Amino acid sequence: MARVADQLIETLRNEIRSGALRPGDQLEEAALAERFDVSRTPVREAVRSLVDSGLLETRPRKGAFVRVLTAKELIDLFEVAAELEGMACRLAAERLTGEDASSIETAMQLCRDAVNRDDKTAYAKANLAFHESIHLAAGNSRLVEQIEQLAGHINPYRAMPFQMRGRLQKSTEEHARIAEAILENKGAEADDLMRDHMMLQGQRLPIILEAIESR
Amino acid sequence: MARVADQLIETLRNEIRSGALRPGDQLEEAALAERFDVSRTPVREAVRSLVDSGLLETRPRKGAFVRVLTAKELIDLFEVAAELEGMACRLAAERLTGEDASSIETAMQLCRDAVNRDDKTAYAKANLAFHESIHLAAGNSRLVEQIEQLAGHINPYRAMPFQMRGRLQKSTEEHARIAEAILENKGAEADDLMRDHMMLQGQRLPIILEAIESR
DNA sequence: TAAGACTTATATGTATACATATAGGTAATT
DNA sequence: AATTACCTATATGTATACATATAAGTCTTA
Numbered sequence: 091m092a093r094v095a096d097q098l099i100e101t102l103r104n105e106i107r108s109g110a111l112r113p114g115d116q117l118e119e120a121a122l123a124e125r126f127d128v129s130r131t132p133v134r135e136a137v138r139s140l141v142d143s144g145l146l147e148t149r150p151r152k153g154a155f156v157r158v159l160t161a162k163e164l165i166d167l168f169e170v171a172a173e174l175e176g177m178a179c180r181l182a183a184e185r186l187t188g189e190d191a192s193s194i195e196t197a198m199q200l201c202r203d204a205v206n207r208d209d210k211t212a213y214a215k216a217n218l219a220f221h222e223s224i225h226l227a228a229g230n231s232r233l234v235e236q237i238e239q240l241a242g243h244i245n246p247y248r249a250m251p252f253q254m255r256g257r258l259q260k261s262t263e264e265h266a267r268i269a270e271a272i273l274e275n276k277g278a279e280a281d282d283l284m285r286d287h288m289m290l291q292g293q294r295l296p297i298i299l300e301a302i303e304s305r
Numbered sequence: 306m307a308r309v310a311d312q313l314i315e316t317l318r319n320e321i322r323s324g325a326l327r328p329g330d331q332l333e334e335a336a337l338a339e340r341f342d343v344s345r346t347p348v349r350e351a352v353r354s355l356v357d358s359g360l361l362e363t364r365p366r367k368g369a370f371v372r373v374l375t376a377k378e379l380i381d382l383f384e385v386a387a388e389l390e391g392m393a394c395r396l397a398a399e400r401l402t403g404e405d406a407s408s409i410e411t412a413m414q415l416c417r418d419a420v421n422r423d424d425k426t427a428y429a430k431a432n433l434a435f436h437e438s439i440h441l442a443a444g445n446s447r448l449v450e451q452i453e454q455l456a457g458h459i460n461p462y463r464a465m466p467f468q469m470r471g472r473l474q475k476s477t478e479e480h481a482r483i484a485e486a487i488l489e490n491k492g493a494e495a496d497d498l499m500r501d502h503m504m505l506q507g508q509r510l511p512i513i514l515e516a517i518e519s520r
Numbered sequence: 521t522a523a524g525a526c527t528t529a530t531a532t533g534t535a536t537a538c539a540t541a542t543a544g545g546t547a548a549t550t
Numbered sequence: 551a552a553t554t555a556c557c558t559a560t561a562t563g564t565a566t567a568c569a570t571a572t573a574a575g576t577c578t579t580a
Contacts, residue, residue, distance in 0.1 A: 093563065119531080129565045134532090135353060142357050151531055151572055166447035169396075170389070177388045232381035236451065308533065334561075344535045349562090366542055366561055 094128050098136035101126075106145055106156055107245045113158040117146065144243060156246070164247060164295055171240040172288035174233060175221070179280035182227035183272045190227035191273055197223045198269045205262045213258055220265055224272065224284075247295075261287070309343050313351035316341075321360055321371055322460045328373040332361065359458060371461070379462060379510055386455040387503035389448060390436070394495035397442035398487045405442035406488055412438045413484045420477050428473055435480055439487065439499075462510075476502070 105111040122133045137154045140146040147157040159167070182190065200216035225234045264287045271280035320326040337348045352369045355361040362372040374382070397405065415431035440449045479502045486495035 095563080131564055131566090135350070135563095138350060139353065139357055142354055148531095153531065163447065166445045169445055170392075170448050170451055173388065173392045174385070177385075181384075230381040230384055232378065232455075233385050236385055240447075310533080346534055346536090350533095363562095368561065 093132070094126070095132035095135040095139070098122070098126060098128075098132060099139055102136060102140060103145065103242070107242070109246065111156050113156050113246055115156045116152075117154040117156070119153070143239070159243070159247070161295065164244070165292065167240055167243055168288065168292035168295065171237065171244065172285045172292065174237045174240070175224075175288050176281040176285035178224050178228040178230075178233055178237065179268060179272055179284040180277040181230060181233070182224045183275050183277035183280045185229050186227055186272065186275060190223070193223040194220070194227065194269055194272060198265060201262050201265055205258050208258075210258070217261070217265075220269075224268075227272070264290075308347070309341070310347035310350040310354075313337070313341060313343075313347060314354055317351060317355060318360065318457070322457070324461065326371050328371050328461055330371045331367075332369045332371070334368070358454075374458070374462070376510065379459070380507065382455055382458055383503065383507035383510065386452065386459065387500045387507065389452045389455070390439075390503050391496040391500035393439050393443040393445075393448055393452065394483060394487055394499040395492040396445060396448070397439045398490050398492035398495045400444050401442055401487060401490060405438070408438040409435070409442065409484055409487060413480060416477050416480055420473050423473075425473070432476070432480075435484075439483075442487070479505075 102111070102117070111117070117137060119130055119133050119137065122137075123130050126133070137146060137148075141148055141154065145157060146154045148154050182194075197216060197220040201213065201220055204210075204213035204216045225237065228234070264283065268280055268283045268287060271277075271283055317326070317332070326332070332352060334345055334348050334352065337352075338345050341348070352361060352363075356363055356369065360372060361369045363369050397409075412431060412435040416428065416435055419425075419428035419431045440452065443449070479498065483495055483498045483502060486492075486498055
């Protein structure tokens with residue numbers, strides 16, 4: 091990872107993820123080259139790579155822009171992500187080891203703690219840890235890759251704070267039920283619960299999209 | 306698509322898909338540049354892109370090679386592909402339009418014809434058309450993208466002819482049941498049938514891998 | 521003022537020139 | 551013969567120089 095191009099990819103990806111670069115923003119090759127004090131070559135490489143991965147799009151003769159997803163594209167994305175997260179739960183339940191079980195329980199407890207303290211930052215982190223503990227337990231690294239790829243596309247649209255009142259509490263309760271199903275090796279149930287859980291998030295999409303359009 | 310780099314990507318992708326380039330084969334930048342009579346720049350871009358997409362891998366200071374998947378990686382791949390193909394069937398059953406229904410039936414008939422004529426080439430084509438008709442009916446373009454991405458990785462390992470006796474017939478019968486479930490709007494059933502169908506293919510993996518190792 | 525020709529800045533793609541690190545081979549030394 | 555020092559070809563990454571097409575602005579002319 092000594093390559094400038096790789097650092098650029100990382101940096102840009104983070105800026106997109108964090109919302110510093112927002113959907114629709116332009117990325118000018120020359121400007122980036124100057125900003126990072128490198129030549130166009132590694133910049134081009136980074137941009138190409140991000141275009142390949144779908145995070146950027148190029149409008150012919152215009153330049154590269156942070157990709158703007160349509161409502162339909164976002165919904166499709168969510169639908170696939172929900173399916174794969176559900177699959178991860180099913181596999182986790184089927185293949186659970188003792189170690190996996192305790193990671194899941196630990197992450198679950200972190201979520202509860204964060205909710206009790208009403209610490210949204212901690213919750214975000216714990217939430218991620220919860221999902222990751224399940225991914226690990228599923229024992230399919232390609233599945234994890236695919237999920238992460240999809241998450242990378244969804245994240246820019248999550249940058250805005252849309253924590254509805256009481257949603258954190260609800261979300262944690264759903265997590266608890268999912269965790270329970272996995273720990274009891276009820277794969278099909280865990281699958282369904284996770285899919286529903288994800289889809290509840292997805293239902294907030296219209297609100298999110300509206301907020302984006304009007305900014 | 307006027308770019309040399311894009312043509313290179315296409316060409317190399319096809320050569321990998323078709324088996325002209327086999328897992329483990331090296332791709333030398335200089336050699337490719339000479340072969341296509343272009344400079345290293347577009348070659349590098351193409352190689353980078355294929356590495357990003359996972360079709361190639363680079364061994365540090367060695368060069369780029371057609372990626373070799375381990376047995377575990379292939380199994381993981383198949384597992385995810387089976388899930389998504391199943392999902393496509395479920396969605397297709399739920400969202401089926403009259404047009405979708407007739408495309409599926411048409412493709413199904415093409416499969417039957419190919420089997421009756423024992424025409425393996427025609428079958429391969431019809432089989433693809435069958436899957437694609439379902440993908441279209443699922444109405445989720447991201448899902449299709451993901452499936453195609455996975456297929457691109459599985460294909461190099463399908464290049465070898467491994468049509469077991471009678472498998473074509475069996476496969477078509479499975480297709481018929483899947484099609485029937487979709488046309489009757491039985492989403493869950495279609496999902497399960499397709500997943501099973503895919504997994505039967507997956508079970509041939511050990512044989513395929515053995516064949517690869519020993520060549 | 522409006523339509524069309526013209527110009528320019530920019531995006532884009534490619535080629536070439538360097539610079540550096542290292543894998544793998546060669547030579548030297550024991 | 552084996553180990554080590556050394557050397558060289560190659561991979562790799564970056565910079566720079568061109569070349570071309572076109573979007574967008576400017577100017578001309580009616």
